[in-house]
Amino acid sequence: MQNVAPFAFPQRVGLLVPGSNTTVEAEMNRAGLPGASFHAARMTLPLGLTGEELATKLRENAAVPLQHLSACQLDLVMLGCTSAAMALGPERSLGMVAAAQAKGGLEVGGAIVAALRALQLGRIALFTPYLDTTNAAVIAYLAAAGIETTASLGLGLNTSLERFRVVSRTGSEALAAHLEGLDHAGADGVLICCTDLPTIAALPGLEARIGKPVVSSNQAMLWAIARALGQRPDRAGGRLFAEA
Structure with missing residues (x-):
């Protein structure tokens, strides 16, 4: 044996x-x-x-x-x-x-781009817990890969460790509530960026609410x-x- x-x-x-x-x-x-x-x-x-x-x-x-x-x-x-x-x-x-x-x-980053391409999502609406300056860098990265960002929403939490600790404690309902403020009308799907956001278990429910694919950093x-x-x-x- x-x-x-x-x-x-x-x-x-x-x-x-x-x-x-x-x-x-x-x-x-x-x-x-x-x-x-x-x-x-x-x-x-x-x-x-x-x-x-x-x-x-x-x-x-x-x-x-x-x-x-x-x-x-x-x-x-x-x-x-x-x-x-x-x-x-x-x-x-x-x-x-x-x-x-x-x-x-x-x-x-490459995993996210590959995931968006696999689902044929050429136009995305972006949600993050980041500052607008960080979101701008994400949008530029995606644009270089041929992916258009139609709208973005950031919570501006990456200014201090104390504020950012909230991210890992974000529940599914809170995440859904945040996405209600994101305009995804012109997008093929939604992208949620940040590996400290718990997302995978929430994704089927979010997709059912939105009616579009949702890709997240950890899922990708x-x-x-x-x-x-x-x-x-x-x-x-x-x-x-x-x-x-």
């Missing part, structure tokens, strides 16, 4: 997340990916930064956490901060996470991870999980 420890999962996924993020691990570990385990490393990332200022801080502060992840013999590593991944762009993001020495690398991350591992998420999570 082969002697295998109960936690010797055959597929290991590393997650690089901001230090204050308490949602990514929870949503990934509820994924229903047989044989996959998730291992997070945290980095200090100042709130409210955009563009090259954010990209520079990310590269400076990610080196040690990525070194820690490199000890895990990972199959995949995922950069799990939406604003940071979009500030770096796909090429620099994947180049940075290569330091984890995983067999494959992913980043949430999980979908991309599952595809890379040759699996499908074994849980409800909106049209992306069901159709793409």
Whole structure:
């Protein structure tokens, strides 16, 4: 008989997340990916930064956490901060996470774009907990990928850690209430950005209310991870999980 420890999962996924993020691990570990385990490393990332200022801080502060992840013999590593991944762009993001020495690398910005394309959502309405300046950076990133943002709504919470801690405690009804203020009439679907927002369980209900597909950062991350591992998420999570 082969002697295998109960936690010797055959597929290991590393997650690089901001230090204050308490949602990514929870949503990934509820994924229903047989044989996959998730291992997070945290980095200090100042709130409210955009563009090259954010990209520079990310590269400076990610080196040690990525070194820690490199000890895990990972199959995949995922950069799990939406604003940071979009500030770096796909090429620099994947180049940075290569330091984890995983067999494959992913980043949430690319996962979002791939998810939107899979559902043929060329025009989206954007909801985030971010400042308008951060939203503008997200909109520019999407535009460079050929995706038009018809409307956007940000809560402006990324000004201090105390304010941003509210994000991870956002329930499904509160999320639905926020989306009522988003004009999605001219959009093919809705995009919810921020990996600290709990969204996956809420997505089927949101899509039923809105009547359109809804894609979120964590949903797109999980979908991309599952595809890379040759699996499908074994849980409800909106049209992306069901159709793409």
